[in-house]
Amino acid sequence: METLLRERTAAKLMKKNKNTHLCNSAIALTQLGLMALLLVQTVTDKALGETPAGKANQPNVLFIAVDDLNHWLGHLGRNPQAKTPNIDRLAEMGVSFTSAYCAVPACEPSRLALMGGRRPWTTGAYLNGDRWKTFQKPGEGLAAQFLKAGYYVAGAGKIYHGIGDHHPEEWTDYMNPKGLFANGPGVSKFDGYFEPHDHNLNDEDLTDWHSANYCIERLSKKHDKPFFLACGLYKPHLAFVVPRKYYEDFPLEEIKLPPHLEGDLDDIPEAGKKMNNLDHEKMLQNGTWKLAIQSYLATCAYTDMNIGRLLDALEAGPNKDNTIIVLWSDHGWSLGEKEHWRKFALWEEPTRTALIWAAPGVTAQGKRCNRPVDLMSIYPTLCELAHLPKPEHLDGTSILPLLKNPKTKWSQPAITTHGYQNHAVRLNHWRLIRYRNGSHELYDHREDPYEYTNLATSPKHAKTLARLDALLPKNDAKHQKGGANKTAK
Secondary structure, three states: OHHHHHHHHHHHHHHHHHHOOOOOHHHHHHHHHHHHHHHHHHHHHHHHOOOOOOOOOOOEEEEEEEOOOOOOOHHHOOOOOOOOHHHHHHHHHOEEEOOEEOOOOOHHHHHHHHHHOOOHHHHOOOOOOOOHHHOOOOOOOHHHHHHHOOOEEEEEEOOOOOOOOOOHHHOOEEOOOOOOOOOOOOOOOOEOOOEOOOOOOOHHHOHHHHHHHHHHHHHOOOOOOOEEEEEEEOOOOOOOOOOHHHHOOOOHHHOOOOOOOOOHHHHOOHHHHHHOOOHHHHHHHHOOHHHHHHHHHHHHHHHHHHHHHHHHHHHHOOOHHHEEEEEEEOOOOEEOHHHOEEOOOOOHHHHEEOEEEEOOOOOOOOEEEOOOEEHHHHHHHHHHHOOOOOOOOOOOOOOHHHHHOOOOOOOOOEEEEOOOOOEEEEEOOEEEEEOOOOOEEEEEOOOOOOOOOOOOOOHHHHHHHHHHHOOOOOOOOOOOOOOOOOOOO
16 A cells, blocks of 8 residues: 555646646656655565554554573473473474574563563662662653654553562553462462472462453454564573472472582683572582472473463454564573572573564564574564664664574674673674673584583683673672662763
8 A cells, every 4th residue: 555655646747747847857856856755665574574663553563571481491402301382382383593692691680681671780779679660760661662653552560670669660560469469368478499389379379361362352353553562481480490390390200400510610710600609509418409390390381371371362363463473581591500500690590591483574483593692682573563762772683584594694793691790792603601700601502502511711712702701891880789870871
């Protein structure tokens, strides 16, 4: 329709000029130039499979955030015990990134970086407890860009650090979680982790069920505006407790421990050892290692069920053909690898996470991309897909070329930060960690996918270390300890 209107407009102009004998050579040339520009724009729009901002058929967005989900996903094969049929279904709908990394291996600063578009070394927000609202002004966040573009912008669950926490100015509507339980009534933080799971819960006893319901209701309707709909799922975050039926597929006696090496920390610098916690020692003392793995797999299965409900609602509703889906998790999770548990470290397991895109007209089905990327790419990529202006403050790089062709050449590093002046970079098959005191860890994932052997002190790899080190930031913003950074952009 837009193309037809352009052609008719140009034709009317030419006819008017002819009838009034005002069509001199200059005017003719101007008209030809205009028609050429219109033709180029039309061809470009069709080639991209996209619609310019503010026009009909602008894409909807289903934005799924999962808390503490690592890369134990069925289709990735990292842990063959994992059962995630619905996440795997989503992966078959588009492109799944096999080497996706968080900006920060901690909830609050990771979500602030992704949603606000600035890396921690820009803001000075590095840790949980660095209150995100003091670093991100209303109007700067990802949701705000869709609201400015005329979208209906709604959310539920954990998108920022707390369930339901958000800048109200950036959203049309947000679900009130008052009266709901993130973990279910009577559940303690370390149940299913250090302590056995002993609770009779139903699906609807957890907040995630209701967050999914809120989004399902909106996916099932035809809207008079394009929508940006965010569903933040809290599980598999501690406590590792969900209804008992989700444990049935993971009998405790059949649970296998993840690959690990006794004495794995012997060759890493003291700065790395300080990032480790005491959970592993407690697991060994309590004999709950297999229990924790069983419980993590079960909570992931509960999350997978809720993701399946979202996909079913989208597919059954009126919006399936024009809705971009992006699924991400704020960071990874360790379950005993390198004698480490939880997040809060710069190794592979706590930093590697889930990232899946399904964009109609852009992504092919069932593709895998092994190029290392980080989650700072989400904000600029969504802006580009929806033809929204990209704010100048964005630190990330759009991965639209990889969505179109997962095998395209890619030279951008994936960088993760944990604490002031502690960074890791993934580039191709290499991981380099640089700590604040200048010490390093270096791993070759072709030969050493579980990072058993630190190559940082090997003369053979000195050039590789120097090349990777040059990619890391040199001027980090000071840690603001929960307060706003006066130097932030």
